[in-house]
Amino acid sequence: MVKVEGLTVRYRINEGYFTALKNINLNVDDGDILALVGPSGCGKSTLLHVLSGIINTYEGKVTINGEGINTKKHRIGLVSQDYGLLPWKNVYENAVLGLKVKSRLTSDDRDYALFILDRLGLKEFIRRYPEKLSGGQRQRVAIARALILKPDILLMDEPFSALDEITREEMQELFIEIQKEYKVSTIFVTHSIEEAVYIGKKITIMSKSPGTIKQIIHNETYGLKDKRLCREFYDLTIKIRKDIKEEWST
Amino acid sequence: MKFDRKAFEYFYALFIIFLLWYMISQIVNINLIPSPILVLENLSKTFKSKIMIHVEYSLFRILMGILLSLIIGVPTGIVMGYFSRIDKLLSPIVYLIYPIPKIAFLPIVMLLFGLGEMSKIFTIAIIVVFQVIVSLRDAVKGIPESMYYSIYSLGGSWFQLLREVIIPASLINILTSIRVALGTAISVLFFTETFGTEYGIGYFIMDSWMRVNYLDMYSGIIVLSLMGIVLFSIIDFLEFIFCRW
Numbered sequence: 001m002v003k004v005e006g007l008t009v010r011y012r013i014n015e016g017y018f019t020a021l022k023n024i025n026l027n028v029d030d031g032d033i034l035a036l037v038g039p040s041g042c043g044k045s046t047l048l049h050v051l052s053g054i055i056n057t058y059e060g061k062v063t064i065n066g067e068g069i070n071t072k073k074h075r076i077g078l079v080s081q082d083y084g085l086l087p088w089k090n091v092y093e094n095a096v097l098g099l100k101v102k103s104r105l106t107s108d109d110r111d112y113a114l115f116i117l118d119r120l121g122l123k124e125f126i127r128r129y130p131e132k133l134s135g136g137q138r139q140r141v142a143i144a145r146a147l148i149l150k151p152d153i154l155l156m157d158e159p160f161s162a163l164d165e166i167t168r169e170e171m172q173e174l175f176i177e178i179q180k181e182y183k184v185s186t187i188f189v190t191h192s193i194e195e196a197v198y199i200g201k202k203i204t205i206m207s208k209s210p211g212t213i214k215q216i217i218h219n220e221t222y223g224l225k226d227k228r229l230c231r232e233f234y235d236l237t238i239k240i241r242k243d244i245k246e247e248w249s250t
Numbered sequence: 251m252k253f254d255r256k257a258f259e260y261f262y263a264l265f266i267i268f269l270l271w272y273m274i275s276q277i278v279n280i281n282l283i284p285s286p287i288l289v290l291e292n293l294s295k296t297f298k299s300k301i302m303i304h305v306e307y308s309l310f311r312i313l314m315g316i317l318l319s320l321i322i323g324v325p326t327g328i329v330m331g332y333f334s335r336i337d338k339l340l341s342p343i344v345y346l347i348y349p350i351p352k353i354a355f356l357p358i359v360m361l362l363f364g365l366g367e368m369s370k371i372f373t374i375a376i377i378v379v380f381q382v383i384v385s386l387r388d389a390v391k392g393i394p395e396s397m398y399y400s401i402y403s404l405g406g407s408w409f410q411l412l413r414e415v416i417i418p419a420s421l422i423n424i425l426t427s428i429r430v431a432l433g434t435a436i437s438v439l440f441f442t443e444t445f446g447t448e449y450g451i452g453y454f455i456m457d458s459w460m461r462v463n464y465l466d467m468y469s470g471i472i473v474l475s476l477m478g479i480v481l482f483s484i485i486d487f488l489e490f491i492f493c494r495w
Contacts, residue, residue: 052403071405078403082396088418088495097414101404129495149404 002028002153007060009046019210020046031183035200039248043211044189048155052078064152077146077154083138085130091141092126098149113148120144136167154186197237284464292465307449312435315374323379327386348380365446374438378431389423425489
């Protein structure tokens with residue numbers, strides 16, 4: 001379980017401070033997906049950077065399974081918008097990077113890595129370099145890398161926003177399937193309301209900068225099949241859209 | 251395949267240069283510019299007996315000089331690139347010393363290190379090391395922050411960051427800086443070999459000149475340029491091996 005209590009993050013700018021996040025409270029139960037939706041610049045990425053241990057100076061309390069974040073101890077899977085792959089490593093080497101940094105690779109690790117890569121349809125590309133992959137394939141490698149790590153928490157920072165629409169929908173479906181299979185606690189950041197409704201079990205709506213939490217919605221359409229063909233999906237999207245229209249526009 | 255093409259390009263360049271040289275030698279027709287055919291003939295006759303030993307000395311000095319500059323320059327450049335505080339501290343010093351023609355220090359270097367190999371190697375190194383430092387620092391500065399994030403979030407150590415990200419990301423710049431350094435190193439080498447030694451291709455060229463043996467002198471110049479080609483090709487090959495992506 002991931003718990004964030006009273007999180008405030010300030011950046012130092014010249015003489016003063018810029019408040020990126022203000023009094024954020026949220027928690028993610030084991031195996032759940034929390035979709036976090038907010039306008040650009042509202043501090044969504046900052047929140048993920050706190051959870052992934054990249055930002056260490058903040059106020060408030062952030063715990064994973066009851067302990068303060070410790071990048072050495074916790075397994076944190078980070079999937080970012082630009083995929084975060086290292087161009088000088090091929091697909092396989094990128095995919096096992098997480099395990100390699102944590103400890104020496106065992107043959108079980110290698111088998112598991114190949115199994116996950118195969119599950120994500122990357123088996124034939126394992127010797128390729130990221131340069132030679134499409135955006136969707138790169139993103140699958142990034143997800144594979146995070147899953148292979150068997151993470152305590154999976155952090156996804158607008159992972160599909162650089163993909164074309166068809167690929168994005170494919171990736172969303174694949175991700176939901178995989179997430180159900182492996183039950184990884186996930187925070188999924190997006191600026192798209194549709195995506196949040198499509199993916200999240202809980203939907204957290206953030207305000208404009210400085211980022212605060214406006215609303216947490218339990219997504220009743222979670223788990224529906226062929227969601228994009230269901231009325232409930234659109235109803236909820238429209239409802240959220242109405243709620244935040246004024247909030248985000250000015 | 252790529253290397254077949256390279257070989258062809260070099261062959262073509264040699265052909266053009268020899269053709270021009272031949273034409274000039276025929277037009278001016280003086281001792282100072284002998285025909286390349288005579289020079290090549292001389293080269294093939296004397297290379298093993300007379301020139302080889304000088305090549306060995308020169309290669310040793312260049313390689314040691316570059317090695318020394320890499321040993322000092324690569325870590326310094328990386329540290330300056332990654333830690334901006336250290337960069338702020340060291341950059342002014344580097345910029346201040348960089349433009350000084352360090353060849354001017356040759357007499358001092360010779361006093362300190364003697365006339366032997368060390369003073370030549372050291373002179374090459376103090377000239378080349380600044381190019382290595384500056385290009386490495388800029389390469390490391392140019393690595394996007396997001397490349398570090400995956401290692402940070404995995405709790406990787408500084409050593410892992412170095413091995414997985416910083417070194418591979420700047421490897422191509424290390425090779426480029428050696429390439430730039432090499433050209434400088436060869437010309438500095440020539441200068442340092444003109445005194446205090448009886449070995450080295452620089453010595454051989456100058457000595458042949460003094461002895462008015464133009465065939466030997468031109469043979470030496472050809473060998474010097476071939477040494478350059480061989481060294482540059484080695485770097486191209488290393489790039490081909492290590493920077494496949």
